[in-house]
Amino acid sequence: MSLNLDTLRLQIDSLDHKLINLLNERAQVSLDIGAAKREAKDSQDEENTHVYIPGREKQVFEKVTRLNPGPLAADSLCAIYREIMSASIALQKDVMVAYLGPIGSFSHDASMKRFGDSVLYASQGTISDVFEAVERGRCQYGVVPFENSIAGSVVPTLDKFIKSKVKIRAETYLPVHHYLLSNSTTEAVRRVYSHPVALAQCQTFLNNQLKGIELIPCASTSEAAQLASKEKYAAAICNRVCAEIYGLDILHADIEDQQDNTTRFFIISDAWDAPTASDKTLLMFTVDHRLPGALCDGLKVFKDHSLNLTKIDSRPSLLRPWHYVFFVECAGVHGDSEVMSNVVSELGKFCLDVKIVGTYPDQRPQDLN
Numbered sequence: 001m002s003l004n005l006d007t008l009r010l011q012i013d014s015l016d017h018k019l020i021n022l023l024n025e026r027a028q029v030s031l032d033i034g035a036a037k038r039e040a041k042d043s044q045d046e047e048n049t050h051v052y053i054p055g056r057e058k059q060v061f062e063k064v065t066r067l068n069p070g071p072l073a074a075d076s077l078c079a080i081y082r083e084i085m086s087a088s089i090a091l092q093k094d095v096m097v098a099y100l101g102p103i104g105s106f107s108h109d110a111s112m113k114r115f116g117d118s119v120l121y122a123s124q125g126t127i128s129d130v131f132e133a134v135e136r137g138r139c140q141y142g143v144v145p146f147e148n149s150i151a152g153s154v155v156p157t158l159d160k161f162i163k164s165k166v167k168i169r170a171e172t173y174l175p176v177h178h179y180l181l182s183n184s185t186t187e188a189v190r191r192v193y194s195h196p197v198a199l200a201q202c203q204t205f206l207n208n209q210l211k212g213i214e215l216i217p218c219a220s221t222s223e224a225a226q227l228a229s230k231e232k233y234a235a236a237i238c239n240r241v242c243a244e245i246y247g248l249d250i251l252h253a254d255i256e257d258q259q260d261n262t263t264r265f266f267i268i269s270d271a272w273d274a275p276t277a278s279d280k281t282l283l284m285f286t287v288d289h290r291l292p293g294a295l296c297d298g299l300k301v302f303k304d305h306s307l308n309l310t311k312i313d314s315r316p317s318l319l320r321p322w323h324y325v326f327f328v329e330c331a332g333v334h335g336d337s338e339v340m341s342n343v344v345s346e347l348g349k350f351c352l353d354v355k356i357v358g359t360y361p362d363q364r365p366q367d368l369n
């Protein structure tokens with residue numbers, strides 16, 4: 001059979017026609033969903049007042065992956081659906097997402113991959129500003145880095161959770177590859193700008209290639225790129241996209257200590273969502289170090305309820321010296337469940353300030369499970 005370009009393009013035209021009509025039919029249903037959510041809001045059904053429903057999006061992505069007969073790659077189809085649902089969100093409501101900027105940061109990347117092109121974004125100077133934008137209602141959602149697979153927890157985010165009322169609504173994992181960008185050569189570089197967590201991920205490279213060079217911590221990796229672009233002998237460790245955005249050359253690629261380097265981000269908001277088939281919950285509580293075995297007793301509560309812990313960390317409470325706030329994340333349980341309400345009340349018998357920080361669909365990539 002001979003392939004005629006004109007005939008094939010006519011086929012594509014006809015399919016596009018059908019696709020456009022189908023996409024608009026879907027968009028109309030989304031508008032109806034928006035109206036149903038507003039009705040639910042009037043009847044005080046808190047769970048249904050949000051436009052962004054992470055559990056439903058997870059279901060849609062799983063469904064399109066399952067139904068995909070090919071030849072489209074699953075990732076390509078999911079990227080298309082990301083934009084379909086982004087447009088769907090924008091039809092229902094103007095949504096503003098706060099992220100740690102300026103553009104080109106890994107937080108920006110994570111936000112775009114989570115919310116797509118059709119929502120509005122508000123760049124913030126610090127992680128604390130992202131929390132504030134959500135707390136004050138200037139943005140419905142915020143994206144904050146929580147932990148990195150090499151460098152560990154992002155301390156400013158943990159500390160903000162201690163003070164803030166915002167809730168975690170979703171999680172997302174971003175593979176992170178670092179680049180050394182500069183307008184200079186590696187030999188001439190005198191200082192390197194980056195976020196402290198990013199510097200911690202590139203220790204081997206820095207020791208081998210730039211030993212003794214001044215390292216300057218910045219509020220974000222993209223701010224580092226911005227600063228480096230204004231100096232003659234400076235470089236930045238940041239995302240590849242910053243090369244184009246800030247007009248810098250790539251000196252070295254993939255300089256992170258481990259190639260499977262991943263950062264987990266939280267999507268924060270004023271409320272979490274309804275249970276899904278597989279949720280995780282992050283709790284916070286304070287223990288008094290003078291009570292022997294207090295932490296052990298706290299952790300036993302989770303064991304007694306057969307809960308699998310996926311993360312544990314602590315920070316000074318700042319109320320009194322040697323009082324610690326513990327963060328414990330458990331899998332397979334939603335924050336509104338009876339199990340969780342029993343855990344909270346049992347912890348409350350010997351721990352202070354027990355609080356559920358958030359509950360969200362489990363988005364761990366398959367290979368991390």
Ligand SMILES: O=C(O)C(=O)C[C@]1(C(=O)O)C=C[C@@H](O)C=C1
Pocket residue numbers: 030033034051052053054056057060084085088089092
């Ligand atoms: O199901 C909903 O609640 C919708 O608003 C629809 C929809 C979609 O387009 O499929 C859009 C946004 C949500 O985050 C999840 C799903």
